[in-house]
Amino acid sequence: MKQSYCDILENTELTPGTMRLTARDAEIAASSRPGQFVNVLCGHCLDPLLRRPFSIYTVNKERGEFSLLYQVKGRGTVLLSEKEAGEKLDVVGPVGRPFHIDPEENIEHILVGGGCGIVPLLFLADVLREETKGKTVVLIGAQTAGAILCEQEFLQRDLPVELSTDDGTAGRHGFVTDALSEHLRNLPADVQPRIYACGPHEMLKGIARIAANPQPSTLNPQPIPCQVSHESAMACGFGVCMGCAVKTRELHCATEGCEDWTYSRVCVDGPVFYTTELVWE
Amino acid sequence: MSNPNLSVEIAGIKMKNPVMTASGTAGFGAELAEFFDLGKLGAFVTKGISLHPWRGNEPPRTTETPAGMLNAIGLQNPGVDAFISEKLPFLRKFDVPVMVNVVGHSVEEYVEVARKLTDAEGVHGLEINVSCPNVKQGCMVFGSSAKGIAEVVGAVRKATSLPLIPKLTPNVTDITETARAAVDAGADALSLINTLLGTAIDVKTRTFKLSNITGGLSGPAIKPIALRMVYQVSQAVKVPVIGIGGIMTATDAIEFILAGATAVQIGTASFFNPMSCVLIIDGIAEYARSGKVSDINELIGKVQLP
Ligand SMILES: Cc1cc2nc3c(=O)[nH]c(=O)nc-3n(C[C@H](O)[C@H](O)[C@H](O)COP(=O)(O)OP(=O)(O)OC[C@H]3O[C@@H](n4cnc5c(N)ncnc54)[C@H](O)[C@@H]3O)c2cc1C
Ligand SMILES: Cc1cc2nc3c(=O)[nH]c(=O)nc-3n(C[C@H](O)[C@H](O)[C@H](O)COP(=O)(O)O)c2cc1C
Ligand code: FES
Numbered sequence: 001m002k003q004s005y006c007d008i009l010e011n012t013e014l015t016p017g018t019m020r021l022t023a024r025d026a027e028i029a030a031s032s033r034p035g036q037f038v039n040v041l042c043g044h045c046l047d048p049l050l051r052r053p054f055s056i057y058t059v060n061k062e063r064g065e066f067s068l069l070y071q072v073k074g075r076g077t078v079l080l081s082e083k084e085a086g087e088k089l090d091v092v093g094p095v096g097r098p099f100h101i102d103p104e105e106n107i108e109h110i111l112v113g114g115g116c117g118i119v120p121l122l123f124l125a126d127v128l129r130e131e132t133k134g135k136t137v138v139l140i141g142a143q144t145a146g147a148i149l150c151e152q153e154f155l156q157r158d159l160p161v162e163l164s165t166d167d168g169t170a171g172r173h174g175f176v177t178d179a180l181s182e183h184l185r186n187l188p189a190d191v192q193p194r195i196y197a198c199g200p201h202e203m204l205k206g207i208a209r210i211a212a213n214p215q216p217s218t219l220n221p222q223p224i225p226c227q228v229s230h231e232s233a234m235a236c237g238f239g240v241c242m243g244c245a246v247k248t249r250e251l252h253c254a255t256e257g258c259e260d261w262t263y264s265r266v267c268v269d270g271p272v273f274y275t276t277e278l279v280w281e
Numbered sequence: 282m283s284n285p286n287l288s289v290e291i292a293g294i295k296m297k298n299p300v301m302t303a304s305g306t307a308g309f310g311a312e313l314a315e316f317f318d319l320g321k322l323g324a325f326v327t328k329g330i331s332l333h334p335w336r337g338n339e340p341p342r343t344t345e346t347p348a349g350m351l352n353a354i355g356l357q358n359p360g361v362d363a364f365i366s367e368k369l370p371f372l373r374k375f376d377v378p379v380m381v382n383v384v385g386h387s388v389e390e391y392v393e394v395a396r397k398l399t400d401a402e403g404v405h406g407l408e409i410n411v412s413c414p415n416v417k418q419g420c421m422v423f424g425s426s427a428k429g430i431a432e433v434v435g436a437v438r439k440a441t442s443l444p445l446i447p448k449l450t451p452n453v454t455d456i457t458e459t460a461r462a463a464v465d466a467g468a469d470a471l472s473l474i475n476t477l478l479g480t481a482i483d484v485k486t487r488t489f490k491l492s493n494i495t496g497g498l499s500g501p502a503i504k505p506i507a508l509r510m511v512y513q514v515s516q517a518v519k520v521p522v523i524g525i526g527g528i529m530t531a532t533d534a535i536e537f538i539l540a541g542a543t544a545v546q547i548g549t550a551s552f553f554n555p556m557s558c559v560l561i562i563d564g565i566a567e568y569a570r571s572g573k574v575s576d577i578n579e580l581i582g583k584v585q586l587p
Contacts, residue, residue, distance in 0.1 A: 001312075001315045001316070002315070002316065003316060003554060003555055003556050041553070041554075046348045046500075046501045046529060046553075047347055047348040048345060049345060049348055049349060049350060049500055049501070049549070049552075049553055050345050050350060050552060050553070051552070051553070090554075092555060232340065232341075233340075233341055233343060233344065234343075235343040235350055235352065235552050236306070236551070236552040236555075237552070238312050238315075238555060239308060239311075239312040240306060240307050240308035240312050240313065240551070240552075241305065241306060241308075241343070241352070241354065241552065242305075242328075242337060242342070242354045242357045243342045243343035243352060243354060244340075244342075244343075245337060245340045245342055245357070246340070262336065263336060263337055263340075263357055268312065
């Protein structure tokens with residue numbers, strides 16, 4: 001974690017309201033892990049005051065570059081979208097606990113992204129390919145066909161992609177959670193699934209439920225290790241303010257039904273958590 | 282010109298320079314230490330510490346406001362015993378005085394925490410937080426009246442020989458009243474200001490943006506108020522004053538020193554840039570050098586009347 005002024009190499013609109021920003025910083029590129037994020041100063045004066053968190057989207061270690069994929073939403077991201085190649089970007093990062101990666105064989109890595117939550121999963125797919133022998137599949141969910149992000153990027157990497165849209169305009173008609181349940185039902189018995197998810201809270205909640213109790217009739221009735229990247233409003237974004245609190249089970253009782261919980265920090269204790277570590281309300 | 286003297290002294294605590302962290306904006310040091318050597322600071326002030334662990338308020342706990350932010354953390358902290366065994370050893374590794382911010386629901390709790398910290402190794406001073414607006418019991422309830430602040434400070438004074446620095450709330454009609462009461466009860470110095478009570482509403486959902494409804498306002502938005510109060514208090518009392526509130530740059534820090542502050546604390550600025558404390562220390566040195574000030578102490582309270 002460090003503060004630096006990176007060179008912006010490009011900041012381009014991919015689809016209306018979605019931008020990709022690529023910047024050069026050898027240290028950030030070398031030290032980032034999938035699931036980590038950077039905190040970006042979007043403005044140029046004291047208002048808006050706070051940095052905005054963005055997941056690391058891709059990393060090119062050889063070139064010392066990293067990129068972000070972001071949606072233009074409010075004041076901060078509007079200002080960010082106005083920055084141009086050649087300008088500096090004031091960044092703090094990489095921040096947070098990344099996805100834990102299990103390098104063993106016979107594992108199927110199931111990446112589930114809803115909406116903008118797909119962003120950290122592309123970097124994850126790249127690292128899974130480099131560091132593991134397992135197979136990777138991608139399940140993408142969006143409200144409608146136009147809101148699907150990153151499908152091409154995963155296909156270019158020869159990864160199987162399954163789409164779900166709430167309105168049926170692309171892929172399967174329904175929630176990505178249904179696609180996940182079905183995928184797990186059809187999984188061969190000797191394959192161990194691992195789930196990695198990022199997206200809206202309701203989606204993550206549904207995935208946590210599936211991971212805890214995959215259809216009892218399947219060949220994999222035991223709980224599936226499942227990691228989710230959690231979002232929360234942040235103030236400091238590096239672990240000092242306790243502003244980004246999320247309810248977690250005390251480590252000594254990460255069991256179902258345990259009442260003992262504490263508030264952890266999304267920014268540095270997360271943003272990635274195992275679903276069994278979080279208190280789902 | 283040779284390097285100007287930046288060292289100052291507060292209640293017998295010698296500091297390399299007048300820049301300290303503000304409580305609750307630097308945790309217990311581990312995270313900031315990734316950005317710079319904590320030994321560069323004048324002093325390190327911890328998050329508020331209570332007798333027992335406090336869970337803090339339900340989220341959302343923070344929201345951004347124009348040139349500032351509201352927080353209602355609710356003093357989440359591990360409690361004094363865990364602080365001493367798990368957090369303090371890390372801070373002892375650095376060449377920096379450590380001041381512990383002390384909170385409590387009752388006078389007895391303040392006293393008990395102060396006792397435990399007095400026996401611990403590596404605590405140089407106690408900042409008595411009678412000004413946090415985000416807990417329902419204690420804290421700002423004490424700091425809002427001369428009687429309440431005198432009660433807490435007087436009781437803690439009897440329990441410890443450590444330097445005592447009550448931290449004042451701006452949410453009072455006349456801050457010089459509580460300031461004088463704290464000094465009469467035995468304060469060695471005063472810190473001010475804590476956050477100003479405020480709120481924010483989301484018009485889309487028609488709900489409050491903080492689960493606690495109200496929160497404490499900090500950041501550049503509060504600087505003029507903080508500066509005015511530091512000026513008033515330093516005129517009213519003889520003990521050193523530590524200026525806090527919206528300090529973002531060395532220029533801001535110098536304003537507080539000219540108004541009467543012996544030292545300053547950097548809070549929300551560290552969220553804007555984790556390197557803020559170091560940048561401000563360097564900036565103060567540069568200001569002194571270019572203004573031919575050989576000793577920063579020469580500037581304390583030297584603002585001229587119009
Ligand atoms: C760990 C993490 C990773 C993220 N990764 C991405 C990403 O890769 N791409 C992307 O487009 N967005 C991402 N977000 C969300 C992004 O930070 C917000 O969209 C952004 O802060 C909105 O800022 P704004 O000023 O444009 O919006 P405003 O709504 O004007 O912001 C106002 C305030 O709300 C906060 N805020 C608003 N929405 C969010 C949110 N969803 N999460 C956290 N804080 C929020 C802002 O930080 C700010 O303080 C991520 C959030 C987190 C916590
Ligand atoms: C997130 C946050 C947490 C804080 N926690 C504490 C605390 O535990 N004890 C305390 O005395 N003040 C606390 N404060 C108040 C600051 O120490 C400081 O007095 C105030 O923020 C004004 O300074 P600033 O504008 O530089 O931030 C907190 C402030 C913020 C923003
Ligand atoms: S945002 Fe400050 S601790 Fe996480």
